[in-house]
Amino acid sequence: MKVRIGDNTIAAGEPVYVIGEIGLNHNGDVENAKRLIDVAADAGAQAVKFQKRTPDISTPEHMKLTPRETPWGTMSYLQYRYRVEFEREQYIEIGDYATMRGLDWFASPWDEPSVDFLEDLGVVAYKIASASITDTGLLARIAATGKPVILSTGMSTFEQVETAVDLLGTHGLVVLHATSTYPLPPEEANLRMIPTLQQRYPGVPIGYSGHETGLQISLAAVALGATVVERHITLDRAMWGSDHAASLEPHGFENLVRDIRVIERAMGDGVKRVFPGELAPQAKLRRVLA
Known part of the structure; x- marks a missing residue:
């Protein structure tokens, strides 16, 4: 089963679809968002992803008045959510910029009005965050888009x-294995879930969304057959914000994409053969010919 997003095909045997998860790492600044789009495009990723909330709806009631220390001073958690949220004009600006850089762009809507907001902008796909997997109303609204x-x-x-x-149904569906620990320790990665999901949903592309600090676990996921890799990206892991510490800086993300492409070439087809590069060593070293 193949899933088409923009000009990219997600399936076994296709290039791994690499998503630079910007999320809220722009810290409410359009220029930061554009710089992160550049990071993803320059690294060779195929997509960037944001998060879209209607803060009054998506913020849990018990969190709304909780004080939050921010670079803009102390404010309630709800005020902070509004402070870092992009509105329509800003999304048009960053969406157009991502398109200009040759990237698919989409977002994780955290509530049903945010689905309508993103539909109005013509996103090519939807991402459902792990926290939203039990929100059946949201899932039904996303499924109804047909994206x-x-x-x-x-x-x-x-x-x-x-x-x-x-x-959701399996048509047009991609399932990502993930563990929502930030940052992710190796002992909680549980990468063997990738073949488990492949067996449970044959034909559905299975990928990996990682929150570890390095590259090794994501690269191992590709070797296990992940068709999508999503990683948070940041301009600087020391920046203020909840996701920066579990994100990759520009050089790290560039190395990730580079190494994914090497692994793709190295996987082969599983058919044993003598490769052209082996002929000279064979002639030189093999004493007994078959």
């Missing part, structure tokens, strides 16, 4: 994943 859907499965039981997949 491709990328589903992250962190902080979830297999039963919750099954319910979400049943609601």
